[in-house]
Amino acid sequence: MTTQQLHEQILQKKSFLCVGLDPDLTKIPQHLLETEDPIFEFNKAIIDATHDLTVGYKPNTAFFEAYGIKGWMSLQKTINYINENYPDIFTIADAKRGDIGNTSSMYAKAFFEDLNFDSVTVAPYMGKDSVEPFLAFENKHTIMLALTSNEGAFDFQTLNTNGKELYKQVLETSKTWKNSENLMYVVGATKAEYFTEIRKIVPDSFLLVPGIGAQGGSLSEVCKYGMNDKVGLLVNSARAIIYASKGTDFAEKAREEALSVQKEMATIIDRRF
């Protein structure tokens, strides 16, 4: 998928919502545990109930790997289900990978070719040759951590490095890498005031914004400071939507939560586009 196609989908659906798929067997409705693949059944129901309100799904690989081979099979079924039934939806493997060049190539192959995701999240610590193998894939997108939504973000990401915070240096340096037009960035919603500075460095890039919902970020603040003239935001919500109810009405309640966020987004889009 191209960023232009993603942009068009956002305007059409009046939504820049991405739903995080973090399926935890201790949290999903108990009646699903009787099915053969509870994780897939859970994801499928959430997807069917929300696909017209969202432009993206972001399965978090940890929540599949924790269940071993069975979990990896659920991940494959989930991405296949999205690609077959809702091919216009932007898919993100939230994997936060990154390693030396030949290893990153194998990760890129895993997520872009074997699983056929549109994008994957990566960590910047190992630098250029750990990220460029991902960037080499045409019409695939590499979403690099810049400023994350957790407390630990302040341990290293905001350290002063030669006069600027590390996350700003990460953004600036990454723009010099080959095929950097395939980069997007993770910027946590819990730090809306940082978006102004970030937009000075990467005015045109899509930002994936976690931290809305369970982590406490404000959608209007994020849009005020982070939106660009192509929208340029994918706002992720996971727990607040997928665990809106633990009962048999979980998909219906998930839709209600997603609809509530999408309505707020529609108002913002109508006002600005």
Add this chain to the structure above:
Amino acid sequence: MTTQQLHEQILQKKSFLCVGLDPDLTKIPQHLLETEDPIFEFNKAIIDATHDLTVGYKPNTAFFEAYGIKGWMSLQKTINYINENYPDIFTIADAKRGDIGNTSSMYAKAFFEDLNFDSVTVAPYMGKDSVEPFLAFENKHTIMLALTSNEGAFDFQTLNTNGKELYKQVLETSKTWKNSENLMYVVGATKAEYFTEIRKIVPDSFLLVPGIGAQGGSLSEVCKYGMNDKVGLLVNSARAIIYASKGTDFAEKAREEALSVQKEMATIIDRRF
């Protein structure tokens, strides 16, 4: 496994060699491709041929994930084979994971519980709450990236942050985290001159040292500057050993390469312990 047990095994085998298992279907001997699970058969043969010369095996998760479910099954068979046949060997899941707290907990569950590795590599960028969930597991070890062996290491890891390089700040900060005694660190062999500085910050920690062999690092230099009074090093070699031959003699040639490294290690251990 405790670090004391690892130390004892090192003295007993006169080896601190770790063999990296990076199985690539385009590089493994072609006659193995006719077997049902070429990746596992390759790993098994390498392990059987080298287990008395090494103290650790480090499967790199990317090289399994690239083959999807079949690859994940090969990873599970490989770790099970080591744990069942050579239970004294220290196992490292080279996964370079790291995410917000509840997600890192799931990764820890994947590698420490489901797959039963002794250790896993993690990335530091997201800070304290992305690493502490791994540290909570007793007698399991979390090997955090400090200074890596690739060119990209100089993009961010050596940036000056408030008067010291970022990797030194990462080392120092990590010592304040809960259960930090379960931390080990990745330090690339291609930068032996940095070990002196690193040992001032983490004198007692085990360091996992990639970069010997195909990446060009020198064993004697690493030992000169990086060894502590408990040895404190795990030196990894992957490609130089596992791809020593592409023929039917690959396991035999892998043993020869491993033996050559182990002999050099034995000389160093005999001289210092």
